[in-house]
Amino acid sequence: MAEHPDDSDYIEVPEGVSIFPEIPEELGIHPLFLAMLQSYVFLAGSEENIVHPAAAEEALGMMESYLQRIKGPDLKRLKEDIETLIGFAKDEKWDSDSIEFLKEFLSMNGIKG
Secondary structure (H helix, E strand, O other): OOOOOOOOOOOOOOOOOOOOOOOOHHHOOOHHHHHHHHHHHHHHHOOOOOOOHHHHHHHHHHHHHHHOOOOHHHHHHHHHHHHHHHHHHHHOOOOHHHHHHHHHHHHHOOOOO
């Protein structure tokens, strides 16, 4: 990880942490979805020495159950946001696993519609 010489409070992120790159505001993706998505990726993808697997599984299960409550216009917006994010990820040449994760996000969380 690159050093930050101008930031004396900078703490290096340890190896094994999973996060998506920064997603620009200009894409118009709902910020609450982005916050939840970053948390989801962190819990699901970070290594065992970073996040306790049982704790991550419990939190992810709760997130899944809340995501399944999304209906109507909110679900339509979520789908549009994911499509926008997939397009951005492709344009930015994110790794294929991240793009596939986004493509399968709804179905792997039991979201229909």
